Amino acid sequence: MSKKQLLINAFNMNCVGHINHGLWTHPRDDSVDFNTLGYWTRLAATLERGLFDGLFIADIIGVYDVYQQSVDLTLKESIQLPVNDPLLLVPAMAAVTQHLGFGVTANLSYEPPYLFARRMSTLDHLTGGRAGWNIVTGYLDSGARAMGLPAMDAHDQRYERADDYLELLYKLWEGSWEDGAVRRDKAARIYADPARVHRVRHEGPFYRLDGYHLSEPSRQRTPVLFQAGASDRGQRFSARHAEGIFIAATDKAGTRKLVDSLRAQAVRAGRRAEDLKIFIGVSVVVGRTAHEAQQKFDEYWQYASAEAGLAHFASSTGVDFARYGPDDPIDYGNSNAIESAAQTAQASALTRRKLLERFRLGSRYPTLVGDAASVADELESWLEETGIDGINLTRTVTPESYEDFIELVIPELQQRGRFKTAYAEGSLRHKLFGDGDRLPARHVGASYRWG
Amino acid sequence: MSKKQLLINAFNMNCVGHINHGLWTHPRDDSVDFNTLGYWTRLAATLERGLFDGLFIADIIGVYDVYQQSVDLTLKESIQLPVNDPLLLVPAMAAVTQHLGFGVTANLSYEPPYLFARRMSTLDHLTGGRAGWNIVTGYLDSGARAMGLPAMDAHDQRYERADDYLELLYKLWEGSWEDGAVRRDKAARIYADPARVHRVRHEGPFYRLDGYHLSEPSRQRTPVLFQAGASDRGQRFSARHAEGIFIAATDKAGTRKLVDSLRAQAVRAGRRAEDLKIFIGVSVVVGRTAHEAQQKFDEYWQYASAEAGLAHFASSTGVDFARYGPDDPIDYGNSNAIESAAQTAQASALTRRKLLERFRLGSRYPTLVGDAASVADELESWLEETGIDGINLTRTVTPESYEDFIELVIPELQQRGRFKTAYAEGSLRHKLFGDGDRLPARHVGASYRWG
Numbered sequence: 001m002s003k004k005q006l007l008i009n010a011f012n013m014n015c016v017g018h019i020n021h022g023l024w025t026h027p028r029d030d031s032v033d034f035n036t037l038g039y040w041t042r043l044a045a046t047l048e049r050g051l052f053d054g055l056f057i058a059d060i061i062g063v064y065d066v067y068q069q070s071v072d073l074t075l076k077e078s079i080q081l082p083v084n085d086p087l088l089l090v091p092a093m094a095a096v097t098q099h100l101g102f103g104v105t106a107n108l109s110y111e112p113p114y115l116f117a118r119r120m121s122t123l124d125h126l127t128g129g130r131a132g133w134n135i136v137t138g139y140l141d142s143g144a145r146a147m148g149l150p151a152m153d154a155h156d157q158r159y160e161r162a163d164d165y166l167e168l169l170y171k172l173w174e175g176s177w178e179d180g181a182v183r184r185d186k187a188a189r190i191y192a193d194p195a196r197v198h199r200v201r202h203e204g205p206f207y208r209l210d211g212y213h214l215s216e217p218s219r220q221r222t223p224v225l226f227q228a229g230a231s232d233r234g235q236r237f238s239a240r241h242a243e244g245i246f247i248a249a250t251d252k253a254g255t256r257k258l259v260d261s262l263r264a265q266a267v268r269a270g271r272r273a274e275d276l277k278i279f280i281g282v283s284v285v286v287g288r289t290a291h292e293a294q295q296k297f298d299e300y301w302q303y304a305s306a307e308a309g310l311a312h313f314a315s316s317t318g319v320d321f322a323r324y325g326p327d328d329p330i331d332y333g334n335s336n337a338i339e340s341a342a343q344t345a346q347a348s349a350l351t352r353r354k355l356l357e358r359f360r361l362g363s364r365y366p367t368l369v370g371d372a373a374s375v376a377d378e379l380e381s382w383l384e385e386t387g388i389d390g391i392n393l394t395r396t397v398t399p400e401s402y403e404d405f406i407e408l409v410i411p412e413l414q415q416r417g418r419f420k421t422a423y424a425e426g427s428l429r430h431k432l433f434g435d436g437d438r439l440p441a442r443h444v445g446a447s448y449r450w451g
Numbered sequence: 452m453s454k455k456q457l458l459i460n461a462f463n464m465n466c467v468g469h470i471n472h473g474l475w476t477h478p479r480d481d482s483v484d485f486n487t488l489g490y491w492t493r494l495a496a497t498l499e500r501g502l503f504d505g506l507f508i509a510d511i512i513g514v515y516d517v518y519q520q521s522v523d524l525t526l527k528e529s530i531q532l533p534v535n536d537p538l539l540l541v542p543a544m545a546a547v548t549q550h551l552g553f554g555v556t557a558n559l560s561y562e563p564p565y566l567f568a569r570r571m572s573t574l575d576h577l578t579g580g581r582a583g584w585n586i587v588t589g590y591l592d593s594g595a596r597a598m599g600l601p602a603m604d605a606h607d608q609r610y611e612r613a614d615d616y617l618e619l620l621y622k623l624w625e626g627s628w629e630d631g632a633v634r635r636d637k638a639a640r641i642y643a644d645p646a647r648v649h650r651v652r653h654e655g656p657f658y659r660l661d662g663y664h665l666s667e668p669s670r671q672r673t674p675v676l677f678q679a680g681a682s683d684r685g686q687r688f689s690a691r692h693a694e695g696i697f698i699a700a701t702d703k704a705g706t707r708k709l710v711d712s713l714r715a716q717a718v719r720a721g722r723r724a725e726d727l728k729i730f731i732g733v734s735v736v737v738g739r740t741a742h743e744a745q746q747k748f749d750e751y752w753q754y755a756s757a758e759a760g761l762a763h764f765a766s767s768t769g770v771d772f773a774r775y776g777p778d779d780p781i782d783y784g785n786s787n788a789i790e791s792a793a794q795t796a797q798a799s800a801l802t803r804r805k806l807l808e809r810f811r812l813g814s815r816y817p818t819l820v821g822d823a824a825s826v827a828d829e830l831e832s833w834l835e836e837t838g839i840d841g842i843n844l845t846r847t848v849t850p851e852s853y854e855d856f857i858e859l860v861i862p863e864l865q866q867r868g869r870f871k872t873a874y875a876e877g878s879l880r881h882k883l884f885g886d887g888d889r890l891p892a893r894h895v896g897a898s899y900r901w902g
Contacts, residue, residue: 014573016642025537025637032642035576035667037546061566063663071645073661078642082667085566085573092542092577095488110563115536122465122536122877125486146565184483189756191467191529192484194522210521211516211597216486216533305640373767380844424891451717 003417007390010365013058014086016078019394022305027399043091048096050406054101056392057086060236062143064199068322094127101428104133108165119171120223121215129427130220130412159233164204170448171200173222176213178450219438220427222445239265251279277389281365286408290371297369309359326353372412454868458841465537466511467529470845473756486659495544505552507843512558513594518762519773528759530753539631542553545578550778552879559616562844568623570665571674580878581668585677604668621899622651624673627664629901671878671888673686673896690716700731706837728840732816737859741822748820760810776806
């Protein structure tokens, strides 16, 4: 029996500083060119050369204004601000690639569902079935205020809203146009058969709709659904809807437990354990030798910004760490995120000093530094010991961190039978699951199909 | 003094049947490929080869369900249904062109302004300053219902909303980030200078906002603003905001009056007459001889659908013409659009038979059929006699109608000094007005600049 192969997405964002903050100042880093098309089309071509499964594009609506109760550091270090629309990058990248998938983050709390449904259908058409959606509901008060709302919905309320939103979308994507509705028959003068196109009505607790989906069915209909919610309610949402789940890995044992729990929840929701592809974030600094890798890491370190990493984390948790002295114990308050961070750091009493150490470089995710063999060893170990399916590879110094990975780690993984040597044909969903372009019949979305 | 040159946009839509309905059934028409990237990148390359100033992309939210109180014909003939998102086409087309401008329609009644502001800034970044926005407020009840709303806002109310929306956008585009705010200084570790980035607050009658613009300033900041409202209230809006105005030309005398009135209104609003570039829709069927052109027109005619044209017009006016016998006089009711159509058709008593004759091919706009010299004569005549600045060229059979125009009409216009022989450098705004990338100081948007 062949070994389980690793799925590899690049993890990026339409901004300068994404995860490993401060590295934009590195002389060889070109992320300050993120405003240009060429930056993205070159990236896409690079990733497809490396047989990456996909490019996962994060997004945020709002700004990080918790640390020092200000956006000053956010602007100076460009901590996900400015941040441009992610969706608009994809058509240009699709034009220079054939296989690379695209997982694009969009916040359903703010995007009107009828327009969003069309946007994703359009993207799936233009990419020939390579579109994925990373479903987020937002968490920043600054985002809600910018949208003209008094405040964020409460956490669980956001997921109630999300369930309603998804139901509306399934009706449009799966139910409005039957297979075979589009005939394109010039001789008969029938583009679409009216008997097979259906008006959708939806009266949910949050959303209403009475109309036809504006787009004919795209290759995948529903884009591949990604999600990253870690809370109990978020996991329940994932178990029902998600096909790809992005989790924040702590240690391997904890990750194993979470992976098992997620798959068990999916099974309880009427799906199969393997209907979930689970990804962890990973940073990699690789060299031809362990020494070279360490030298590279040390060099990157000079440009990294621990304080920027901490400011980012402050908004994730809602705690202004600047209010604490360097060695004061930090009050978790009601923040699950901090508690989880404390577990991650394996420190029962977090201090600002400890957090700064942690957030300098390779902060949030496992960071692998070494030669190709040792990086591959560690990736295999994660794959085997935790039950994950793949990684979202962060960038450090870009584009060289992608190029190093492709030059050194990909061939090593291929030699070990842990990574494909050519793309499979088909849509993103088919490439991931090998079972056709569409949602499987046991997925909740399939129940909204006509007939 | 050199002659006034004609501006030429292609007029298109992310759909099969746009203006000249039924021609999708022509054997050489490839508009059924509109779902693919290649269709659009080939079009963009063709237009840039022809030195077209821009591609103007229409859009509609909703379906045409007035004629026969049904969408049956709309689906069969693909009358702007399916219709995909227009914005997503632009990045791919921008990647294969350097100069072509893009005027993209978006409906402000439905797009949340904070997200829309970022989307357009992203587009302006990715295109290097070639983004334009055709401002629409929607008119279809089916669109409002699909958006979950009980009904459309009243007409003038939509423009009140639009004024508020634009004010909010100007604050983001012009006021949030000062020039010079973005330093990209790696050595000093300053991406952006916090002292020059400003939080925007807006409390309007329709919209609220408290936040920073998520995008740094793009080349044009505010995209070039297009508008097409023909009502008094729509003209008042144009006089204040629009830089490009798209009008439905009837006869030349009527167009002259409208053009003069629009420019006078702009002057009364503190702008200059030449701050408006005014475009009319035109269809062209050109041959190497008049005879060849007429043959081509007659051949196209076989594939055109008068009934589809009428169904489209039924939704524009809200009148179900199918309820009338072929020679019954049609009751205008309160429809300004029908009254205007009656004037256009120069028929005081419109009947369905008359409308069907009119809507077979080259329905809505002046349709020029002839050799290059006669088409150029007519275009020169429109330019000279009406005071317009340019045309939005519809497609008939695509792509050959664009290719014919480029092969035959463009060189004729160039020989007459009526069309440029090379692109100017600069942004879309600079190409159109020759006065820099940004809104002129006398435009209302400029008043929202910082300081």
